[in-house]
Amino acid sequence: MKPHIPIGIYLALMTVAFVAPEYSKLIASVAFFMALGQAVNIFIGLTRYVDFGYVAFLAMGAYGVGVVLTYLPGLGLAALPIGMALGVAMAAGLAAAVGAIALRLRGAYFAIATIGVNEGIKHFIVGANIWGGGAGLILSSAMFREFGRETALFLANVGSTILILLTGLLAVVAMYLIQSGKAGYALAAIRQDEDAAKVMGINSTKYKLMAFMTSASLSGLLGASYFAVGNMQVFPENVFFIEYILDGMAVMFLGGAATVTGPIVGGVIYYFTRDLIGTVWPGAQALVTALLVFIIVVLLPRGIVGTLRLYLPPKARELLP
Numbered sequence: 001m002k003p004h005i006p007i008g009i010y011l012a013l014m015t016v017a018f019v020a021p022e023y024s025k026l027i028a029s030v031a032f033f034m035a036l037g038q039a040v041n042i043f044i045g046l047t048r049y050v051d052f053g054y055v056a057f058l059a060m061g062a063y064g065v066g067v068v069l070t071y072l073p074g075l076g077l078a079a080l081p082i083g084m085a086l087g088v089a090m091a092a093g094l095a096a097a098v099g100a101i102a103l104r105l106r107g108a109y110f111a112i113a114t115i116g117v118n119e120g121i122k123h124f125i126v127g128a129n130i131w132g133g134g135a136g137l138i139l140s141s142a143m144f145r146e147f148g149r150e151t152a153l154f155l156a157n158v159g160s161t162i163l164i165l166l167t168g169l170l171a172v173v174a175m176y177l178i179q180s181g182k183a184g185y186a187l188a189a190i191r192q193d194e195d196a197a198k199v200m201g202i203n204s205t206k207y208k209l210m211a212f213m214t215s216a217s218l219s220g221l222l223g224a225s226y227f228a229v230g231n232m233q234v235f236p237e238n239v240f241f242i243e244y245i246l247d248g249m250a251v252m253f254l255g256g257a258a259t260v261t262g263p264i265v266g267g268v269i270y271y272f273t274r275d276l277i278g279t280v281w282p283g284a285q286a287l288v289t290a291l292l293v294f295i296i297v298v299l300l301p302r303g304i305v306g307t308l309r310l311y312l313p314p315k316a317r318e319l320l321p
Helices: 004-019 021-047 055-071 076-102 107-127 140-147 149-180 182-192 194-199 204-231 243-255 262-280 285-299 303-311
Strands: none
Touching (some): 021 182, 021 243, 055 076, 055 107, 055 140, 055 204, 076 107, 076 149, 076 204, 149 182, 149 262, 182 204, 194 204, 243 262, 243 285, 262 285
């Protein structure tokens, strides 16, 4: 089973963003939900462990770029890759620290243990007044200084879109490699019956932590691309917005948990549904998100792609990994 179609979709969208930059912001908005669903899918989809502190990984990625641009002037174009690398490292480090403790818990206990991660880190940044505190980091002047005005504006529009799409593409590849390798079988066993998996000799904490850190790293890259580069600002209230984890789960369940193509389908449908709801019933997106997740889990537990795969002939299933 090769992820040719998901990879092709991401490459096609990158091409459109370059050729028609006037659509780059629309593509970035849709791609954000696609990539968020892909990243969430690697951990929640493969393990069925729900992490309510997930948004902190997005924030760490954004702050990585913001800290480098704000406090390390003079790096020029190198500031962007250094900042993104720092953001990914911070997200992975946080996942390692949280996961080493919390992943020894299961089900609702794990979800409860992670609830305070997001709010705790946000209040620490604001209360200790680090990294701009509650005022956040405004990055436009720093980006103009380091990259030049034209390059900075290009990065904020087309460049951020490409980076978001690249994040989703990397998540597709990571998902495929995990599922097709030893880790995929281990995580499938853990998902079905963790006690039985342990009896079989599977180190469940090891594989859960691997998926957790991979998912967190991709989320850090997404946060850096979308918030820091695309919006040229990092505000605590924005990057620690708890609704993003609900968005990620809604996209994943809508398209199909533990599938490669599912988050792409779910991301497109979810974005335009939210946009329509926002037009007809402003401010109701959060309510609709919760209801959507509930309805999908009850009526369509396999998601759109997962359900389609049940009725397709074997060769056609290869097109929807």
